[in-house]
Each structure stands twice: as structure tokens, then as C-alpha cells.
Amino acid sequence: MRVGVLGVQGAVSEHVRTLIKTMSEMGLDGDVEVVRKGDQIKKIDALIIPGGESSTISRLLDTFELREKIISRVKNGMPIMGTCAGSVLLSSQGDEAVERSESKLLELMDTSVIRNAFGRQRESFECLLDIHGIADSFHAVFIRAPELALLPGSDAKVIAEFNDKIVGVEQGDILSFSFHPELTDDVRIHRYFLEKLI
Amino acid sequence: MEIEISKLRFGSELLKKGFASMQKGGVIMDVTNADEAAIAEDAGAVAVMALERVPADIREAGGVARMADPKKVREILDSVDIPVMAKCRIGHFVEAQVLESLGVDMVDESEVLTPADPFYHVDKSLFDVPFVCGCRNLGEALRRIDEGAAMMRTKGEAGTGNIVEAVRHQRTVQGAIHELRKKDKHELRDAAKLYGVPLELVQEVADMQRLPVVNFAAGGIATPADAALMMQMGSDGVFVGSGIFKSENPPMMAEAIVKSVMHYDDPETLADISDGLGDAMPGKNIDDIPESERLQERGW
Numbered sequence: 001m002r003v004g005v006l007g008v009q010g011a012v013s014e015h016v017r018t019l020i021k022t023m024s025e026m027g028l029d030g031d032v033e034v035v036r037k038g039d040q041i042k043k044i045d046a047l048i049i050p051g052g053e054s055s056t057i058s059r060l061l062d063t064f065e066l067r068e069k070i071i072s073r074v075k076n077g078m079p080i081m082g083t084c085a086g087s088v089l090l091s092s093q094g095d096e097a098v099e100r101s102e103s104k105l106l107e108l109m110d111t112s113v114i115r116n117a118f119g120r121q122r123e124s125f126e127c128l129l130d131i132h133g134i135a136d137s138f139h140a141v142f143i144r145a146p147e148l149a150l151l152p153g154s155d156a157k158v159i160a161e162f163n164d165k166i167v168g169v170e171q172g173d174i175l176s177f178s179f180h181p182e183l184t185d186d187v188r189i190h191r192y193f194l195e196k197l198i
Numbered sequence: 199m200e201i202e203i204s205k206l207r208f209g210s211e212l213l214k215k216g217f218a219s220m221q222k223g224g225v226i227m228d229v230t231n232a233d234e235a236a237i238a239e240d241a242g243a244v245a246v247m248a249l250e251r252v253p254a255d256i257r258e259a260g261g262v263a264r265m266a267d268p269k270k271v272r273e274i275l276d277s278v279d280i281p282v283m284a285k286c287r288i289g290h291f292v293e294a295q296v297l298e299s300l301g302v303d304m305v306d307e308s309e310v311l312t313p314a315d316p317f318y319h320v321d322k323s324l325f326d327v328p329f330v331c332g333c334r335n336l337g338e339a340l341r342r343i344d345e346g347a348a349m350m351r352t353k354g355e356a357g358t359g360n361i362v363e364a365v366r367h368q369r370t371v372q373g374a375i376h377e378l379r380k381k382d383k384h385e386l387r388d389a390a391k392l393y394g395v396p397l398e399l400v401q402e403v404a405d406m407q408r409l410p411v412v413n414f415a416a417g418g419i420a421t422p423a424d425a426a427l428m429m430q431m432g433s434d435g436v437f438v439g440s441g442i443f444k445s446e447n448p449p450m451m452a453e454a455i456v457k458s459v460m461h462y463d464d465p466e467t468l469a470d471i472s473d474g475l476g477d478a479m480p481g482k483n484i485d486d487i488p489e490s491e492r493l494q495e496r497g498w
Contacts, residue, residue, distance in 0.1 A: 008460055009223035009244065011216075036460075051220050053244040053280055060242070060460055084220070097279040101239065115279060121303035122326055124213045125206040143216050144281065144303070163200055183216045 001030030001197055004044035006070075008036060008060040010052020010085060014182040019048070022190040028198075041069040045197055046079040049086030051143065051180050054115065055101035057085055067106070074108050079173035079196045081189075087169075087176040088113050088146050109171050110154030117147030117165065117178075129179075131168055132159045135188040140167075140179040148178060209326025214348035217281075217304065217328050218412040221245060221349070221435055225425070225456045226414070228252050228439040230270070232277035238442070241452035245281040245303070247437065248274040253310050253357030253493070254440035254479065263311040265293040271300050283330070288497050289315020291324075298327040304349070306330050307342075309496035310356045310439075319497065322346030332416065334367045334494055336374035337393040340403070341498075343411055344395045350409055352433075353494040354417015357440050359481035361424045363494060364417045368431050371409070378404035408432075417494070420445070420478045422458030422471050429462035446476030 001023075005015045012034060019032045033044060041047075047070065049057070061067040074080050082090040088098065091105050093112035098105070101115075118124070121144055129140040140160075148166040150156050160168025160177065167178040173196050181189040207213075224244025229235040230251060238246045250266040251259065265286050275282050281303035286293035288307055293314070297305050307320050309332050322329040323346030331342035332353035339350050352371070354364030378400065381389060386404060390397040402410050415428030416437035425436045438455055445451040454471045461467040489495060 007223075011219045011222065013222075014219060052222070053220065053224060055239065055280065056224055056242045056244050056456070059456075063457060063460065101279055120301045121213075121217050121281065121328065122208070122298065122301060124217065125208050126210060126213060127201055127206045129201070141212060141216055143213060143220060180216060183212060183219070 001028060001194075002033060002044050003030060003194070003197075004033045004035040004040060004047045006047060006049045006057070006066070006086075007034035008064060009056050010050045011180065011182055012050055015048050015050050015083075018182045018187060018190050021185075022187040022194055025187060026191060026194060028194065035066075036064060038065050038069050041066065041073055044078070046193070047073075048193075049080070049082040049089055050182065051084030051086060054085035054088035054098070055103045058089060058103040058105070062104070067104070071106060071108065074174070077173065079193065080108065081175040081177075081193045083177050083180055083182060084143065084145060087148065087178055088115060090174060090176050091148070092151060109169065109174050109176055110151040110156045111169055111176060112149045112151060114147045114149075116144050118142055118145050120144065127162070129160055129162065129167070131189070134159065134192045135186070138181070138188060139184045139186050140181075141183045142167075142179045145178040148176060211348070214328035215411060218330070218349035221414075222412055223459065224435045225459050226283065226435070226437045227442055227452060228437075229274060230443070232273050234443055234448070235274045235278045237449050237452055239278045239280050241449060242456040243280060243452065244435070245283055246274065246278060247306065247439075248282055248284045248302070252440040252443055254359070254444050255357075256310060257357040257493075265290070265297065265311070268296065268300055271297065271302060275301060285311055286320070287311040288313035289318050289320060291320045294320050294325060294327075294329075298325055302327065304328050304330055308332065309353055309493045313496050319345055330414070332494075332497065333371065335370045336403075338497065339371055339409055340393050340395045340399055343409070344399060347411065349412045349414065351414040351416040351437055354415070354419075355484055355487070356417045356493050358418050358484065358487070359420035359441060359444070359479040360484060361418045361420070361427065362484060364415050364419065364428060365431070367417075367494075368415060368428065368433065372432060375403055375407060375409070379407060419455070420481065422454045422468060422475075425455050425458045426462040426468055429459055435459065440479055444479035450475055451478070
């Protein structure tokens with residue numbers, strides 16, 4: 001098993017660390033690879049897009065010529081997970097903030113996204129959150145987090161909500177979270193993601 | 199299930215350090231108005247630093263350099279969607295309070311401004327907003343982290359377009375971290391005493407063999423090659439102050455430096471990125487600046 005973490009910008013090493021810990025706890029034999037080059041996309045079995053700045057990561061997907069390669073692999077069934085900025089990029093539609101930043105989204109999920117929906121850094125927060133089918137009382141860290149919404153007629157499932165806001169969506173083998181499971185020691189979300197590969 | 203707002207945690211160390219982690223691999227650019235902020239955002243900056251003047255102009259102007267006018271900070275906060283940072287004077291905790299109330303995403307307690315407290319830096323653990331601080335050596339870095347800084351940067355020598363001091367500070371910090379690896383418990387205790395920080399912090403750095411917070415380069419970065427140099431030397435990202443808006447073609451320089459941080463280990467791409475950018479900012483030799491005018495000497 002070879003799991004990639006998109007390594008152009010953001011909390012890359014945190015996802016790598018969490019994946020290694022999760023694999024070890026699950027007794028899985030596998031490699032974690034920081035993905036920066038197009039030919040690496042062919043060799044991985046799953047990919048995580050980390051948190052960071054979505055407008056920056058979006059530009060770099062083109063600079064590194066990764067965009068089309070990722071889209072094609074995911075359309076052919078490769079599992080992918082996006083956290084925070086990663087969840088923005090997996091979406092199909094963005095709000096004005098996304099439009100204004102000219103971020104090109106990957107359009108891999110039937111979701112729309114509102115950037116910085118909870119406010120600025122001073123409004124960033126931690127809480128315990130139930131994630132349907134994955135974890136109760138998950139320690140969720142929201143940092144300038146986006147809010148997700150389902151597009152009409154979608155088969156995507158809402159798996160986490162913070163009061164009236166959608167913060168976790170699953171669609172087939174694609175997972176999207178507004179918060180940062182890579183910043184804590186709780187590996188239940190990464191475990192659920194890796195189980196898609198077994 | 200409704201989650202009560204009273205059960206949320208704000209301003210924790212995890213949130214502060216987490217915010218800093220999201221900046222990794224990125225470029226943070228000094229901007230002095232909404233137009234410059236838009237150029238930075240379009241170029242792919244991960245954040246902007248809102249200032250009244252860039253360091254080269256602060257150096258030129260002389261006198262007492264203070265926190266930017268809140269009008270300026272608000273203008274920039276309203277103009278971009280990426281995070282906005284701003285500088286307070288060393289030890290000036292009221293400037294920090296004001297910046298926090300304006301909603302800036304990170305405060306830089308900066309030697310580029312004139313220090314306000316001859317004894318103490320800001321107690322950063324008291325704030326919800328995360329702080330970044332400059333350092334020349336491991337002792338300064340660890341004292342700032344002990345005071346609650348969520349991110350460090352080299353001081354370098356701001357406003358000079360000369361990378362030599364940033365390199366000096368990066369090498370000095372890393373050299374001291376490597377030295378810690380060889381030390382036993384007694385010697386680590388001596389180091390903690392020397393640095394004026396708890397043993398646990400020194401032990402953590404000795405074990406991790408890096409600073410326990412995100413560490414950027416700053417102070418003198420003027421070209422894509424400068425930025426890539428600092429990345430190859432182990433920086434997590436770069437701040438560019440005067441280097442962009444004092445260059446001949448700021449939008450091109452801004453984009454080139456963002457790309458150089460991503461491709462820092464690929465010389466062929468760096469050559470293409472650096473091709474035909476126009477003049478970088480005019481540089482200054484450090485020896486030509488009297489010690490009393492060196493910004494890096496501020497703070498301790």
C-alpha cells in the first residue's frame with residue numbers, strides 16, 4: 001500500500017506522521033509518500049490533500065502539472081481525502097471568496113464550499129464532534145475553516161455537522177472534512193480512509 | 199446534536215501552532231495597501247503582512263517605527279481572503295491587543311519596529327491570536343517559544359536585500375540544535391540554564407533535532423534563489439519584506455518567489471523562474487550599516 005500526501009504547501013508532515021501512526025496501529029505494511037511530481041501520481045493507491053491555503057495549492061497544482069493526473073486517477077476509483085483547504089479543492093463550486101481568488105477547483109465531489117465560513121483565526125476553535133459511521137466525540141480542530149453544502153440531486157452523504165453547518169462529506173471513496181484530523185493524535189478518520197484500501 | 203458554544207476552545211496552543219502549520223511551504227509578503235495585497239494574493243502568497251512602510255523605507259525614514267495605523271490594517275483585512283498578519287513593537291502588548299481586536303490572524307512581534315520594553319518581550323501565552331517572532335540564535339528562539347510564540351523566523355537584516363544575515367541566523371540556530379544531540383542530561387540542564395528556558399523545552403528540541411514550531415526565513419530575501427537557498431537550508435517557508443515591492447517588477451517577482459519556494463530543490467526550474475525578472479531590490483552591505491542601526495540587535 002502506497003499512500004500519497006500532496007506536498008506542495010501546508011500541513012504535509014502532519015498528515016505523513018498521522019498516516020504512519022495509523023498504518024502501524026492497523027498493522028499495515030505500507031509507504032507514505034510526499035507527492036510533488038506528476039509521475040508519482042501513477043504509483044500511489046490513495047491521496048490526501050492537506051490543509052494550507054487553497055488558493056496557493058490550487059495554483060501549484062497547475063505549476064506542477066498535477067491537476068489532470070489527480071482528476072483522472074480519482075475518476076478511475078482512487079480514494080482521496082481532503083482536509084480544510086483540501087476539502088475546498090475537492091468541491092465543484094465555490095463562493096465569492098473562491099471566485100475572487102481565482103482558485104480552480106478539482107470538481108471531484110458534488111459539494112459547494114464557503115471559504116472561511118467560521119471567520120478569521122480568532123474564531124478558530126476546537127470541539128468534540130460526532131462523525132457518522134466513523135467516530136463519536138472526535139477531537140476536531142477548525143482553523144479558518146470552510147463550510148460545505150451538497151449540490152442538488154447528489155448521492156454524497158453528510159457525515160459531520162457543526163450545528164447547522166456541514167463539515168464532513170463522503171461520496172464513494174472520497175472524503176472531505178472542514179477541520180484538521182492531522183493535528184491531533186486521534187487516528188480514527190485516517191483509519192477509516194485507509195480501510196477503503198483493504 | 200447542537201454543540202454549545204461554551205464548550206468550544208478558542209486560542210489554544212494547538213490552534214495557534216496549527217495555524218502556523220498551514221503556512222508551511224508558503225511565502226508571506228509585506229504589503230502596504232490593498233493594491234499590493236491583491237498582487238500578493240494573485241501571485242500565490244499564503245498570507246500578507248500589513249505594514250505602513252516596508253522595512254527598507256522604515257530604515258530610510260529613521261525615527262520611531264510603530265504599529266501600522268488601524269485604518270491601514272483594516273484596508274488590507276478587507277481586501278484579501280488569505281490570512282493577514284501585522285507587526286507590533288517588541289514588548290508593546292497594547293499594540294498586540296489592538297491588532298488582535300482588529301482581527302489580524304497572526305501578530306509579528308518584530309525588531310523591524312522600535313522596541314517598546316527594555317526588559318521583556320510580550321507574554322504571548324496570554325493572547326488568543328498566534329505570534330511569530332524573530333531570532334538570531336537558539337537561545338532567542340527558545341525564549342520566544344517559552345513566552346508562547348507559535349512560529350519563529352530568522353531575523354536576518356530586514357530592508358537590506360542581503361541574505362547573509364538570514365543565512366547566519368539559520369546556521370547558528372541549526373548548529374546549536376545539532377550540538378544538543380551530543381549532550382547528556384546534566385549538559386542539557388546547563389543549556390536550559392544558559393538559555394533561560396525550562397529543561398523540557400531543551401530536551402524536546404534535542405530529541406526532535408528541530409525547533410518545536412514552524413520556522414521561516416526572513417530578513418534579506420530579494421531573489422527566487424535567495425528563497426530557495428533558505429528552503430534548502432531547512433526553512434519551512436519564507437517572509438519577503440522589501441524584496442518584492444522594491445524590485446523592478448513586483449507582480450513577476452512575487453510569483454517567481456512563490457514558485458521558487460515550491461521548486462526549491464530543482465535548479466533547472468529555478469533557472470527558468472529567475473529568467474528575465476528585471477532588477478531585484480538594490481542591496482546594502484551589512485558592514486556599511488553601523489551596529490547601532492542594525493535591526494537584528496533589537497530583542498534578546
